Amino acid sequence: MIPASLWARPRSQILINKMCLAIPMKIKSIKAGFAVAEAGRFRRTINVQLLPSLKIGEFVIAHAGFAIQKIDPEKAKESLRIIDEIPLESNGRKGFF
Amino acid sequence: MRYIDEFRNKRLIKKIAEKIKSLAPMTTLNIMEVCGTHTQNFYRFGLDKLLPSNIKFISGPGCPVCVSPSNYIDSALQLAHNQNVIITTFGDMLRVPGRETSLEKIRSKTGNIRIVYSALDALIIAKQNPGKKVVFLAVGFETTAPTIAQTILLAEREKLKNLYFYSSLRLIPAAMEFLLKDKRLKISGFLCPGHVCAIIGTKPYEFIPKRYKIGCCVAGFEPLDILEGIYFLLRQIVGNKPRVQNQYSRIVTKGGNLRAQRIISRVFKIQDAYWRGLGKIRYSGLGIKREFSQFDAARHFSVSSQFSLSGRQRGVLSFQQKKCRCGEVLKGLITPDKCALFARGCHPDNPLGPCMVSSEGTCSAYYKYRR
Structure with a gap:
């Protein structure tokens, strides 16, 4: 049931030492509740049972070996767009500090 | 899009920092970032240097390792002395001081403490060592809770008899309410933890603006996420319209991850818990339900699951x-x-x-x- 690739896999010191870290990963393949996911050149098998309707090619946030939530590409673009478009509101106290 | 570099864009960082400067009022503002990763990234990326000095950032109780009571560590140390036991833990827990020593200090002596990245690793170690009892130190918040609950369900399906979980899982909204009751705190806004909200959604925070009239913004962890979250909070403060806002909408929804919530409530029950530095907080912890008691280290090894410091x-x-x-x-x-x-x-x-x-x-x- 637990895929063999979980047994022998690259160990990253950064990932091991920071338990709260959750990183964006791209889903490469899915099989029986587990998926091979990629972040840059880093590849590992993660459990995807918390996200029932996951598809190959989608991005997830992975935390402690589990995909905990999907990333919505539209919303990501939107939040970047909002930053670009916020008008500069001045309260007349520029250079205060 | 890789969802990292785009949110570290220098041009946009400078732009939003300017906007924050122009929006910030003259008075001192205290913004609490609840999550430890916010604290760390805030300094790591030097964001404190970009913001007006009258906006103060206060770190909240959002580091699970920091809030685990020393009794919990002492019980884990006690378990580690049992040669029939293998302790599996996240790397951060090793150095947490108990009353006398830490897991790291006794590690070379006992030789049975292993660092894992995931609760699943503990499951694999348990399979590889059928003659040993494997204990996983289940520490974390709502982000980690479903991963541990799912591992317990997997262990049940695999009929593992030698895997135990020693739970010190904590709930963030309960701790925030506890903080809000302290009159000494003067908080103008909360930067809520993005990955906790990925699981529980934004709804559990709605009592804060409603009852305490303090604004909340769920924010991600990249520099632009943090700055945008602060900007949203400032707008709430300036406009005096406290509410729960969601900056991290690419991951966080209002309802959160419902499947993860279901799995948590299937395996865990909400109980009172002790937080190091804060004391006992009602309904702020997760304990393993009776149906899954075969995986509960507190029950199996009769170590304490309630932690408090007695006078002695x-x-x-x-x-x-x-x-x-x-x-x-x-x-x-x-x-x-x-x-x-x-x-x-x-x-x-x-x-x-x-x-x-x-x-x-x-x-x-x-x-x-x-x-």
């Missing part, structure tokens, strides 16, 4: 630990440099208090980036 135990605390002001740091009442031990005896290589242990601890972040 308090007396055993070393002189230095008594001087530790992590409790006040966790509440955001003082900054780490106000503690007499900070950088004078207490540093990341030899932490005396829990906030210095984890890289996400407030004192540790301060030591590394601000000292």
Whole structure:
């Protein structure tokens, strides 16, 4: 049931030492509740049972070996767009500090 | 899009920092970032240098390692002395001081403490060592809870008889409510933890603007996420319209991950819990339900699942630990440099208090980036 690739896999010191870290990963393949996911050149098998309707090619946030939530590409673009478009509101106290 | 570099875009960072400067009022504002990763990234990316000095950032109790009571560590140490047991734990937990020593210090002596990245690793170790009892130190918040619950379900399906979980899981909204009841705190807004909200959604925070009239913004962890979150909070403060806003909408929804929530409530029950530095908080912890008691280390090894310091135990605390002001740091009442031990005896290589242990601890972040 637990895929063999979980047994022998690259160990990253950064990932091991920071338990709260959750990183964006791209889903490469899915099989029986587990998926091979990629972040840059880093590849590992993660459990995807918390996200029932996951598809190959989608991005997830992975935390402690589990995909905990999907990333919505539209919303990501939107939040970047909002930053670009916020008008500069001045309260007349520029250079205060 | 890789969802990292785009949110570290220098041009946009400068732009939003300018906007924050132009929007910030003259009065001192205290914004509490609840999550330890926010604290760490805030200093790591030097965001404090970009913002007006009258916006103060207070670190909340959002580091699971820091808030685990010393009794929990002591019980784990007690388990580690049993040669029939293999302790599996996240790396951060190793250096947390108990009353006398830490897991790291006894590791070379006992040889049965292993660092894992995931609860699934503990499951694999249990399969590989059928003759040993494997105990996983289940520490974390709502982000980690479903991963542990799912592992328990997998262990049940695989009929594993030698895997146990020692739960010290905590719930964030309960702790925030506890903080809000403290009259000494003067908080203008909360930067809520993005990955906790990925699981629980934004709904559990709605009582804060409603009852306490304090604004909340769920924010991600990249520099632009943090700055945009602060900008949204400032707009709420300036406009005096406190509400729960969601900056991290690419991951966080209002309802959160419902499947993860279902799995949590299937395996865990909500119970009172002790937080280091804060004391007992009602309904702020997760304990393993009776149906899954075969995986509950507290029951199997009869170690305590309720942690508090009795008067006698308090007396055993070393002189230095008594001087530790992590409790006040966790509440955001003082900054780490106000503690007499900070950088004078207490540093990341030899932490005396829990906030210095984890890289996400407030004192540790301060030591590394601000000292």
